[in-house]
Amino acid sequence: TKSPVRVAVTGAAGQIGYSLLFRIASGDMLGKDQPVILHLLEITPALKALNGVVMELRDCAFPLLADIVTSDDPMVAFKDVDYALLVGAMPRKAGMERGDLLGANGGIFKPQGEALNAVASRDVKVLVVGNPANTNALIAQQNAPDLDPKQFTAMVRLDHNRAISQLAEKTGKPVSSIQNITIWGNHSSTQYPDLSQATVDGQPALEQVDREWYENSYISTVAKRGAAIIEARGSSSAASAASAAIDHMRDWALGTPDGQWVSMGIPSDGSYGVPEGLIYGFPVTCSGGQYQIVQGLEVSDFSRGKMDATAQELSEERDEVRKLGLV
Numbered sequence: 001t002k003s004p005v006r007v008a009v010t011g012a013a014g015q016i017g018y019s020l021l022f023r024i025a026s027g028d029m030l031g032k033d034q035p036v037i038l039h040l041l042e043i044t045p046a047l048k049a050l051n052g053v054v055m056e057l058r059d060c061a062f063p064l065l066a067d068i069v070t071s072d073d074p075m076v077a078f079k080d081v082d083y084a085l086l087v088g089a090m091p092r093k094a095g096m097e098r099g100d101l102l103g104a105n106g107g108i109f110k111p112q113g114e115a116l117n118a119v120a121s122r123d124v125k126v127l128v129v130g131n132p133a134n135t136n137a138l139i140a141q142q143n144a145p146d147l148d149p150k151q152f153t154a155m156v157r158l159d160h161n162r163a164i165s166q167l168a169e170k171t172g173k174p175v176s177s178i179q180n181i182t183i184w185g186n187h188s189s190t191q192y193p194d195l196s197q198a199t200v201d202g203q204p205a206l207e208q209v210d211r212e213w214y215e216n217s218y219i220s221t222v223a224k225r226g227a228a229i230i231e232a233r234g235s236s237s238a239a240s241a242a243s244a245a246i247d248h249m250r251d252w253a254l255g256t257p258d259g260q261w262v263s264m265g266i267p268s269d270g271s272y273g274v275p276e277g278l279i280y281g282f283p284v285t286c287s288g289g290q291y292q293i294v295q296g297l298e299v300s301d302f303s304r305g306k307m308d309a310t311a312q313e314l315s316e317e318r319d320e321v322r323k324l325g326l327v
């Protein structure tokens, strides 16, 4: 049997945590043969609620759950962790400007980046879920100079999965028949869900839906799905966000299926004209615990415009956190 790996989750007493932890502990993320030790980080006032979650985790008697560590100190919670899912963040409150939001999150992701740098496994794989996810990932990364920048990623997988499900619904085909959708850019309303390479049952998706629907309905439905969930459910997406985080980490750690790609927010290496260093959604394949950008895809003028707009937003966010001295 394999020896346990250490998985940190921040914001562990929150809504996403309540779904995510049980899936990690049951083996959905790293495989049904991989024992895990959960390292759960919360702010001090939430430790009591976190203890309740820990009681439930123990009550599941998951065979793969080897141990649980809880703390309100990232230096304790991140000690020797192999994976870190940074979920806890400061939500945007009414009247908050982008600068205020980025500043508040800097107060979380700067010390967490420093703690990962100091105490995590040298091979730690980091996924930032907490919004604004791409720029929070950049802040953590820039404060962890001893780790490889490529170890820091942001979640656009929920958008990717939403894009699959919307196309499946439109074409009346199962989600399993759909391949090679890309979410380019920021996990925000400027994201670009791109169907130009997508296939349904092996046939080009854009030959099966009309262009007008794609440009004027599909893209905004995917980008605004989070708001639609809040409107319907009265709280933000949690189980689907947790499921996407599981998918992101599983594919990164265990690999993507042959001939298929997924979308991950990763540091740009300049591919597709995206400014280097931005944490930007790209099409990637994974194997051996590494991700690679899918190269050589044709980019239409329509795509170029959308890809540049979302890069522009991320550049502005980066300028803002530079001004705040966070990166």
Ligand code: NAX
Pocket (backbone or CB within 6 Å): 010, 011, 012, 013, 014, 015, 016, 017, 041, 042, 043, 046, 087, 088, 089, 090, 091, 108, 128, 129, 130, 131, 132, 133, 155, 156, 157, 158, 159, 187, 236, 237, 238, 241
């Ligand atoms: P909740 O408010 O239910 O939970 C957040 C938890 O984080 C709370 O328990 C809070 O005490 C904790 N927390 C706050 N600061 C912390 C810190 N410094 N260290 C450790 N824990 C801390 O939010 P939830 O619904 O779970 O969402 C979490 C984050 O995910 C939010 O920022 C949200 O915007 C973001 N999302 C990102 C998505 C994505 O696709 N990238 C989609 C879902 C979600 O909206």
